[in-house]
Amino acid sequence: MFLVTGATGGLGRRIVRSLRERQMPVRAFVRLTSRYSELEHRGAEIFIGDLQQDKDIEKACRGVQYIISAHGGEGNAQALGYRANIELIDRAKEAGVQHFVFISVLGVDRGYEDAPSFKAKREVEKYLIASGLNYTILRPSGFASNLLPLAEQFRETGIYLLIGDRQSRTSIVSTDDLAQIAVGSVSVEGAKNQILSVGGPDVLQRQDIPRIFGRIFNTEPIIINPPLFVLDGFRSALGLVNPKASKALGTFRTLLDNEFFCTPQEVENLETIFGMKMESLESFLRRYLGV
Incomplete structure (x- = not known):
């Protein structure tokens, strides 16, 4: 039995799908308010709970051999990004879980003090490594699925908002490749007790993304490129009325102000370990956009 947290998210949904395609039993940890009917139709066991409730985590871990922690913590890095994962690890040890896969983030080890989600994931990484559990820590760059809504907006307007450095x-x-890697990590020897950077086969500049959109839709992109200090000004103003929301933008700013890419050697290492060929961003987008 696999337990997948964040099962209705862009990555979690694909992990559940991949497991069910292999006829593997899956327990999908979901919130009552989320859309989980697709997972149920695929044959996943639905566990309705709250990752901020320790008793729910304990119940979800009963009878589980593998855990894939794929939930985000952007809304509450302390409770969801950190505390829920620590509780998952503790309950996994009690339940005799054979392998724990943790979805972290590329650059988590760079010490970004202004990014709560990065800090939470790094502390969870350290806790997991010290836990004695068999583990795989995956550090992906940005998810291709997150660009699908932007691509649909571009289809309608031809406009792309690019904040900060174009290059x-x-x-x-x-995201499909990442789901396959997460699932494969529990059985592939080369992934056992490893930290793996996960990225696409191409190192792109951020300005290449609207150009890819332009090729897909045969449209010359209109790129609106405000400097990063515009976000800083908005964040400062927001801090006057909502300090919590202002702090939450720290992770977003970190993502905009730094580079997150895998080297060709890291990608080649992934492909060797998992026996797969990583898909390009353009190929992923064309598959989902139907063009």
């Missing part, structure tokens, strides 16, 4: 590099990973 900042990234290697956005196919």
Whole structure:
């Protein structure tokens, strides 16, 4: 039995789908207010709970052999990004879980003090490594699925908002590839007790993304490129009325102000370990956009 947290998210949904395609039993940890009917139709066991409730985590871990922690913590890094994962690890040890896969983030070890989600994930990484559990820590760059709404907006308007440095590099990973890697991590020997950077096969500049959109839709992109200090000004103003929301923007600013890409050697290492070929961003987008 696999337990997947964040099962209705862009990544979690694909992890559940991949497991069910392999006829593996899956317990999908979901919130009552989330859309989980697709997971149920695929044959996943639905566990309705709250990751901020320790008793729910304890119940969800009963009879589980593998855990894939794929939930985000952007809304509450303390409770969801950190505390819920620590509780999951503790309950996994009690339940005799054979392997724990943790979805972290590329650059988590760089010490970004202004990014609560990064700090939470780094502390969870350290706790997991020290736990004695068999683990795989995956550090992906940006998810390709997160660009689908932006691509649909571009289809309608031809406009792309790019805040900050156009030439900042990234290697956005196919979310389907990441799901396959997460599932494979529990059985592939080369992934056992490893920290793996996960990115797409191409190192792109951020300005390449609207150009890819333009090729897909045969439209010359209109790129609106405000400098990063515009976000800083908004964040400062927001801090006067909502300090908590202002702090939450720290992770977003960190993502805009830094480069997150895998080297060709890291991508080649992934492909060797998992016996797969990583999909390009353009290929992923064309598949989902139907063009």
